[in-house]
Amino acid sequence: MDAIAMGLDDTFQFHCTQCGKCCIDREDILLTPRDIYKICGYLKIKPLEMFKTYCESYIGDSSRIPVVRLKPQGNAKRCVFLKNRKCEVHAVKPSVCALYPLGRFMQVETEAFNRGELGGATVQYLLQDDVDCGDKSKTHTVREWLLGGFIFRFRGVQVAPKGVHFF
Numbered sequence: 001m002d003a004i005a006m007g008l009d010d011t012f013q014f015h016c017t018q019c020g021k022c023c024i025d026r027e028d029i030l031l032t033p034r035d036i037y038k039i040c041g042y043l044k045i046k047p048l049e050m051f052k053t054y055c056e057s058y059i060g061d062s063s064r065i066p067v068v069r070l071k072p073q074g075n076a077k078r079c080v081f082l083k084n085r086k087c088e089v090h091a092v093k094p095s096v097c098a099l100y101p102l103g104r105f106m107q108v109e110t111e112a113f114n115r116g117e118l119g120g121a122t123v124q125y126l127l128q129d130d131v132d133c134g135d136k137s138k139t140h141t142v143r144e145w146l147l148g149g150f151i152f153r154f155r156g157v158q159v160a161p162k163g164v165h166f167f
């Protein structure tokens with residue numbers, strides 16, 4: 001993962017042309033508790049209703065923890081929120097969608113992980129290698145993408161020179 005991890009000031013080219021392709025053939029729109037909270041508020045529904053209508057869950061292969069994702073629809077595996085090539089929850093779309101075409105992962109030393117320690121773990125970013133939508137007409141730094149998207153657009157978070165700090 002070291003070879004592909006991007007620093008906050010590394011650049012990438014991407015421009016969303018609103019083609020909707022990145023919302024089709026998706027089985028990986030995983031939700032965080034914050035995503036669920038925000039989408040429920042936006043749709044004015046309770047989490048149980050949201051879960052029954054839009055989500056499904058499974059136990060992660062390697063993590064062995066429960067994972068909640070948006071239910072893929074039909075053979076094309078369209079996202080349940082994609083309507084007429086538009087995202088119905090655009091204003092509060094899940095973090096993985098706001099981050100796209102970047103992805104993020106947790107980096108932890110293998111020895112520490114084997115000891116069950118996550119104290120030194122760091123969040124890293126990468127450019128997904130299967131991006132086949134939009135175009136490359138705009139250049140962004142990782143930092144700009146995080147600040148311009150929906151990920152860190154809430155009070156108490158700062159993307160500082162040495163990383164992302166939560167207060």
Ligand code: SF4
Pocket residue numbers: 022023026029079080081082083086087088089090093094097
């Ligand atoms: S939640 Fe919105 S942006 Fe994310 S995959 Fe579904 S339609 Fe696309």
